[in-house]
Amino acid sequence: MKNISKNTYLAADFGGGSGRIIAGFLHQGKLELEEVHRFPNRQVKLGNHIYWDFPALFEDMKTGLKLAAQKGYDIKGIGIDTWGVDFGLIDKHGNLLGNPVCYRDARTDRMPAEVFKILDEQQHYTDTGIQVMAINTLFQLYSMKLNQDPQLDVARQFLFMPDLFSYFLTGVANNEYCIASTSELLDARQRNWSVSTIRTLGLPEHLFGEIIFPGTIRGTLKEDIARETGLGSVDVIAVGSHDTASAVAAVPATEYPIAFLSSGTWSLLGVEVDEPILTEEARQTQFTNEGGVGGRIRFLQNITGLWILQRLMSEWKARGEEQDYDTIIPQAAEVEIDTIIPVDNAVFMNPENMETALTGYCREHKLQIPRNKAEMVKCVLQSLAFKYRQAVEQLNRCLPSPIRQLNIIGGGSQNKLLNQLTADKLGIPVYAGPVEATAIGNILTQAMAKGEIANLRELREIVTHSVTPQVYYPKK
Structure with a gap:
């Protein structure tokens, strides 16, 4: 990186499979980025x-901060984003009571039915x-309550994953709005905790702390962290700490409403609006109102994304049949298969073997079974595109007028076949x-917090100047 x-x-930036530290700064109206450090993130099966x-992730993060310090950057801020819903609990001495449980854990099975008895x-x-x-x-916490988890009895503070990283960097505990909005425990209109929901479920009210918004200084690095990393006294800044909130802030578009598909392990498809949409139509079609940068609402559907394909690729690798995306995607584009699978079906959530789950579903439902890897990939991607169409049709029914274009962001935006099928x-x-x-x-939300950028519109103008999206037009 220059300058x-x-x-x-x-x-x-922490994702479900890896984390990384990325440095960025503004130069002549454009953003320049450099990846400083990348490290794995693993789900660990232990007991039940x-x-x-978390300790390994925190140590890897500190390693990245040290590497950044060694590069001599003039670092003005650190922002943390992660996946949604998961959390840790802190006791009265400031200690982590246990490693955060992964959202793919079975402890929430059947929990919605239990909650909606109340x-x-x-x-x-x-x-x-x-x-x-x-x-x-909500269902993770209620499961802990029903199972009389002793952590709830001794916990002093409840912190989502990015809040947890921030807390151990700064010693300051608070809950960022965007990540909190994924919990199903926030009042959508008030943008604060839904006290009535928390009380009705009998969850400990004292656990839920101050809600802060993107652009707020969360705290400064503790002295021991400042020394260990070599960064000195640096602000930790609240960003859209749900990774999708930060991603949507970086959509290079200004038309309204901005329609987006954050494409990765999960697909989050929706629009950015000023106020939540809380109609019965929205509920029945399973849309969600999550917090965004600048006080906006991300009105979206959570859809299983590239998870199925990612699992297939990892299984093929594990048995010595590794596929390269640059090879298998063009092969998939050339094959014909009519099969559409429901990507959100529970059978694909976390099966022991994804290929077996896919072929088994096709066999059970008398669908054409993919005969090779290319057909499997084509089946998954066209099934995703089919799901996106359903979601957009439902989305348009909730809006005054239909969306006119879709902005695909994130790692999945590199999948040319999926983009064209969509x-x-x-x-x-x-x-x-x-x-x-x-x-x-x-990074740009941090720059906005420090006064380098005036508002969200200017932020997006910088993105527009910094990147050139690839456009896919529907084939006649």
Whole structure:
């Protein structure tokens, strides 16, 4: 990276499979990025649960911060973003009570049914505006309550994953709005905790702390962290700390409403609006109202994304049949198979073997079974595009007018076949990129907090100047 004397911001971006530290700064109206450090993130099966290895992730993050310090950047801020819903609990001495449990853990199985014996489901959506998914924080906490988990008895503070990283960097505990909005415990209109929901479920009220918004200084590095990393006294800044919130902030578009598809392990498809949409139509079609940068609402559907393909690729690798995306995707584009699978079906959530689950589903439902790897890939991708079309049709019914284009951001925006299939199914142009949308949104939100950028519109103008999306038009 050039011009390291410029104000530099570090994005600590944690995904379900890996984390990385990315440095970025503004130069002549454009954002320049450099990946400083990348490290794995593993789900660990231990006893009865699946955990995230938080201590290892925190140590890897510190390694990245040290490497950044050694490069001589003039670092003005650190922003942290992660996946949604998962959390850790802190005791009265400031200690982590246990490794955070992964949302793919089975402890929330059947929990929605238990919760809606107590809550009225329709009223609950009117309050929280969140799509009911068993993985959501509400059901994780209620499972702990039903199972009399002793952590709830001794916990002093409840922190989502990015809040947890921030806390151990700064010693300051707070809950960032965007990540909190994934929990199904936030009042969608008030943008604060839904006290009535928390009380009705009998969850400990004292656990839920101050809600802060993107652009807020969360705290400064503790002295021991400042020394260990070599960074000195640096601000940790609240960004859209749900990774999708940061990614959506970096959509290089200004038309309204901005329609997006954050494409990765999960697909999050929706529009950015000023106020939550809490209609019965929205509830029935399973749309969710999550927080965004600038006080915006991300009105979206959570859809299983490239998870199925990622699992297939990892299984093929494990048995010595590794496939390269640059090879298998063009092969998939050349094959013909009519099979469409429901990507959100529970059978694909976390099967022991994804290939067996896919072929088994096709056999059971008398669908054409993919005969080779290329057909499997084509089946998965066209099934995703079909699901996107369904989601857009439902989305348009909730809006005053239909969306005119779709902006695909994140790692999945590199999948040319999926992008073209999506354009074909939707019948509208698809704009793909930036790939690094999450890191871009994270870094530019920090720059906005420090006064280098005036507002969200200017932030997006910088993105537009910095990246050139690839456009896919529907084939006639």
